[in-house]
Amino acid sequence: MEDILRPIYQERASQPGTLGVILIEKNQKASAFTDTFDAVLLVITNDETNKVYIKHYAYENKKAALHIVSETQLREWIMFGTNRKIFEWLYNGKILFDRNEFMDQLKEEIRDFPFYGRKVKMGLEFAKLIRRYMDGKSFFENKQYLDAYNHVVHSLHHLGRLAVIENGFHPEVTVWNQVKQIEPEIYKLYEELVTSEETLDKRLELLFLASEFLIHSKTEIGAGHLLEVLKEKEYWQFQEILTHPELEIYSVDLGMLIEYLVERKVIKVIEKETKGSGLFHRFYAYTSES
Template identity: 60%
Template sequence: MEQVLRPIYQERASQANTLGVILVEKNNERSNVTDTFDTILLIIVKEAIQPVFTKHYSYDDHKVALHTITEEQIRKWLLIGSNKKVVDWIFFGRVLFDRNEFFHKLKIELQEFPFNGRKIKIGIQFSKLIRRYLEGKEYFEKGHYLDAYSHVVDSLHYLGRLSIINSGLYPEVTVWAQVKKIEPAIYKLYEELVTSNESLEKRLELLFLASEFLIHSRTDDGARHILEVMQTKEFWTIQELHDHHELKNYSVDLEVFIEYLVGKGYILAELDISKSEAVFHRHYKVNLAMLEKIRGN
């Protein structure tokens, strides 16, 4: 297959803008990684008008997907965790072209997982966990058990991903296989949720209790990144928080996360006079005592 595709990727490899080319072939163990295609060609470029550009090819009875992706987009996916297959492609794909050892250096970076990168990734995953947990609990209290079940499964998934990240690894596509080795307690909760003979209501009740404890025990780590960003100035408006280049990655979960941390005392909400005597601006600042506690742990 590589020989057949060589004219396609060699043309791109010759361009100065191309950083590297990886070939990923479907096999029985990791067939889900290639999105039903027989082969994936991943081409990373320095910059492009479109951050992601995809073409499909056929050869005999083989299907091939070619993805040309900017370095900035790849790094964003790796940070946010919104395209988990990319990690597998980088780790398990065959490098066909590697300008200035781009892929070699990226793999080392992923394996070492710099501490600051972990802090940001933990914060983002924790904010997603909080949203799913709070929404699921609301569904449960209203008696919408199937919707609550869906949210609890997602919550456990984020808890599992957090345990993997805390261990210094990147979550792969087969995240539960990783969780089973790294944090069996979370895996056991997931197993009980999907296999228990208890009623759905009872399973959810127990899982919400267990999840609440697990979330509480991880709040210091989950809050660390956003608090360290916020300590750089005394007060923040919500729009200033949305506009910050690192906090933008929290996306739609940012406001729910901030309100959760206000409720837990990690962030303080301050009122300021507005044009109306009856309405006040709401500004936010770090509870420095909580930040010191986190740093001391």
């Protein structure tokens, strides 16, 4: 297979902007890792013209895919976890070309998982967790049990991923295998939700009771990144938080996260008078009491 694909990757390797080339071959037990293709060539480049360029090939009744990805896009996927297959590719792919040991250094960086990267990823997962959990609870209280179930399953995924990151690992595609080893309590919650013979409303009721404590126990580490930024000044308008360079990545989940932390008295609300009678501006501040 490598011989057939050699002309393709050699052409890319000869280009000065190419930083590395990896070959990923399909595993029959996990073909989804390669999107069912028999082989994937991942080319990483410093050319930012196209963040992602994909081309498909056919050979000997098989199929291959060429993925040309900019370094910026790759690091975005690694930071935000928006392309989970990329970790599988980087972990298990065969390095065919490596300019100035770029690939070796990248793989070492991923293995080391610097603390700042972990802190940001935990913040993003926690924000998504709170959004899904609160939405699920709202649906449950309105007896919309199927919608509640959907959100709760997603919230448990985020809780599981948060636990994996907290322990210094990148969440893999098969994240529940990791969670089972790292935090069996979360795994048991998930297992009971999807396999229990109780009625759906009863399963959800029990899960909300059990997960409340688990989520609360993750608040300090999950909100750590946000709170560190809020310590920079005495109080903030919401728009200032939303547009802060380090916090804009939280996007639509930020408002719900702030309100959850207000409820938990981790963040306090400061009201300041407006020109309107009885109307106040709402500001937010980190409270040292938390």
